[in-house]
Amino acid sequence: MQSIGIQKLLLLGAGHAHVQVLAELARSRPADLDVSVLTPYPFQTYSGMIPGLVAGRYSAAEGQIALEPLMKAAGARWVQGRCTGLDMGARQVQVHALDPKAAPTSLGYDRLSIDTGAVLDRRQLDATMPGASTHALVVRPIEVFAALWPKVLEHALARPVSVAVIGAGAAGIELVFAAAQGIRSAGLRGASFTLITGGDEVAANYTPGVRRRVLRQLKRQGITVLMDSCVGMVPGSVRLGSGASLACDVPILAVGTHAPAWLQGSGLALCERGHVLVNAFQQSTSHPEVFAVGDVSTRADAPHPRSGVYAVRAGPPLAHNLLAAHHGRPLKPHHPPTHTLNLLSCGTQHAIASYGPLHTEGGWVWRWKDRIDRGFIARYRLD
Ligand SMILES: Cc1cc2nc3c(=O)[nH]c(=O)nc-3n(C[C@H](O)[C@H](O)[C@H](O)COP(=O)(O)OP(=O)(O)OC[C@H]3O[C@@H](n4cnc5c(N)ncnc54)[C@H](O)[C@@H]3O)c2cc1C
Structure with missing residues (x-):
């Protein structure tokens, strides 16, 4: 037809x-x-x-x-x-x-x-973490997050800050490493970085081998891991499920999407x-x-x-x-891959690669990721 x-x-x-x-x-x-x-x-x-x-x-x-x-x-x-x-x-x-x-x-x-x-639905966030949508830097919409980050960095450079990333999936892990690198390489000493996992393990969706590699890198870079959940936020502090509060200047919300x-x-x-x-x-x-x-x-x-x-x-x-x-021609089925290549950057000089049960890491993995990412953008550059 x-x-x-x-x-x-x-x-x-x-x-x-x-x-x-x-x-x-x-x-x-x-x-x-x-x-x-x-x-x-x-x-x-x-x-x-x-x-x-x-x-x-x-x-x-x-x-x-x-x-x-x-x-x-x-x-x-x-x-x-x-x-x-x-x-x-x-x-x-x-x-x-x-x-x-x-x-x-x-x-x-x-x-x-x-x-x-x-999306990260503000109403749903506030239902489980009152104050989150007002006080946290939310990673979605990603365009807004990207535009706000330089302002956060400016604030961070004025005095030592404490950064807490809430959510220990791929995005949260990459962001806590990245924030540590961005703030430290800008010359700021005394900043602290915490990854709040929501009670789960870090990198819960990855194999134990990848998880071990991520934990080793977090330790090496002086990033604290809290296996606790965030249950609310007020200015300067994150309330935890355990009843404790974490002093925090920059809470970054990278939890599961809606x-x-x-x-x-x-x-x-x-x-x-x-x-x-x-x-x-x-x-x-x-x-x-x-x-x-x-x-x-x-x-x-x-x-x-x-x-x-x-x-x-x-x-x-x-x-x-x-x-x-x-x-009006026949449609073709799309077969999503069973395994995909996952590349987790740990700052900018090191990354962890995994594919199904296989995993490795190193500076060369980060350079590989850099080439793939730049290559993807270059494909659509028409100027
Ligand atoms: C920090 C971070 C790092 C990540 N790194 C990776 C990674 O390395 N590898 C990986 O596989 N995944 C990664 N992800 C996950 C990845 O971002 C998403 O899975 C991916 O963006 C989904 O692509 P998409 O095409 O569905 O939508 P998106 O990339 O979210 O694109 C949506 C588009 O729709 C537009 N839009 C949104 N709402 C509306 C609306 N109401 N009306 C009209 N337009 C609208 C947006 O402006 C945008 O253009 C990462 C996520 C985060 C937050």
């Missing part, structure tokens, strides 16, 4: 998979496909390089993909704003423009693709945690005109961890399927 008339494709968010869809559309966009991208920023922040930014190794621009040249090459229109709701019946997306004077509006579509990532609240009640099929439920074609299990990838989605057939690596891998099959759906 051929498409009839101009069809509207709306890309929601410019996440890791959508930049690849834009690159594919830049190579060949059907003349009868009208493409819009709703996303708040003119760049996509590559999270893999955020720890390097915090550590003082990269500038903000080095870790960003400029979207405007990519959208121009793809013949896509940029709508600057955020999605705040979906009307599946009317095939409309509610838009909150970033300009505070602009009225809320809506965008129509024939086909919708969602790659907006996951699904965006605007998906609730949309009528789209969602998993029990509120993410868009998709099939092997990354297509909504309830609305075939909707596709979703990355951290905002859950595969109904093959659930996998949420990480940038999985979002990146879903990009080429998503591009294929959006075009195939447009042309």
